[in-house]
Amino acid sequence: MNKYTVMATGLLLSLGLVTGCSSSDAEKPTAAQSKGGSSATPGASAAPKGPVYSGPAIPGLAAKPAWSLPTADAIDLGDTLLFVKDAQGAYAKGGGSNDDPVDGTVGTLHAAGEPEPATLEFRDVKTGEVRKTLKVTTTRVAATTWHNGVPAVAVYTAATTESDGLSAEKTTTTVTVYGADGKELGKAQREGDKFHLREGYVIEQDGELSLKLTPVEGGAARKVTCTGRWGSCSYDPRTGEIDGGQAHAPLIIGTHAFHIENVSGYDNKREQLVMTDLATGKKAWSTADVTPPTGVELDDDGMRTTGAVRVLDVRDGRVLTSWGAGALTPDTWVTATYDLATGKQIGGSTTYAYADDPADTVSTEGTSVFSPDRTLAAAETEKGTAVWQPADGKEVWAQKDDEKALTPLRFSPNGVLYGIRVEELGEDVFLAVDGRTKKVLAKSLPEENVPLFTKQSGYGYISTHKGFFLFPAV
Incomplete structure (x- = not known):
């Protein structure tokens, strides 16, 4: 099965993660280094001279790579790519985590059963030059986002207190978030390891009906709740979505969060997605306040015959939605765009019968792949x-x-x-x-020659058994 195929497995929480950067972890700094073992000089090394590309031409990319490295994977941080080296100097290969994104990008780049030293390399996308290095001791390095979707990297550190014979074994996990420049953005600590990180928030299950969002840099926690007779709330780190039943939406998007109302199954109400301000909890938009697009089946009372509804994206004052077409057509969805301020539909709608694998735990119905x-x-x-x-x-x-x-x-x-x-x-x-x-x-x-693309520069990159290659777009 290829790495782009979503495995038919249930959600598994990550193993105890570990990492952190401290003066005890770092090598003794030289004149060219800052405290904590990090390089303070931009362009601390010349552009890498890695393997020569000999593969097929890739449509959308230049014939020759701008630079290359030995076999490796990377986390996209915008204008920077993050690589991880182990203690022996070998580059890490990502993949294999049940929480990795469904879009094929790297989620967990480095993982180990026990804490071990590693070096983070922040390389310029266009030149490959090392902008900064950090030495850490860790069991996991993973991609995440900071506030407003800014790419970031999370370094986890776990410490376990063994049982004294009567007490239970206790694990404490610390996560440190770094930006594309290698600077620390925030740090959080939790008992155990059952939490996720996105948009600068620690996301934890808080009972069956709620999720708790706590800012990594400190501050008041916010609860997101799903209501209704069949109410339940869960978070899928592979998609970043909140799941309350038939309704799905990005849990956190920019300065807003979604929650779900009327998770009611066969009740006479329909599930609704509600977007609220993260700071105040004030409602900003709801599917209950807009008219479903043409193609969505309504009953004699003017209600949707199915509660299936999704929010696919929110940007530039518009919200992209997808609605189940009807109770008897579960694979057919109607997609439409709305103006957030007025609630009015913008343009027409698109109706498709979507392909879906019943064994797939990540539902693809009603969703699409978007151009950058x-x-x-x-x-x-x-x-x-x-x-x-x-x-x-x-x-x-x-x-x-x-x-x-x-x-x-x-x-591309x-x-x-x-x-x-x-x-x-x-x-x-x-x-x-x-x-x-x-x-x-x-x-x-x-x-292995199907490229990924950096979010900011648009450069494409591939990781093959012969090396890591970074190409300009054409």
């Missing part, structure tokens, strides 16, 4: 891929019955869509097509 600038979205429908425009709901193109179905993976900044086609014998074939025209640009790419 959010001008295009690609949906996996029953017929294959369809591309549409989130701004106005207009379809750009869709596969037909007589075509081989493509599952979309991601867009310049509109190349990468995807998977499954052959009859179960073999995965990776393709690249023009997102606007459907023209096939590469009909058979090796899986």
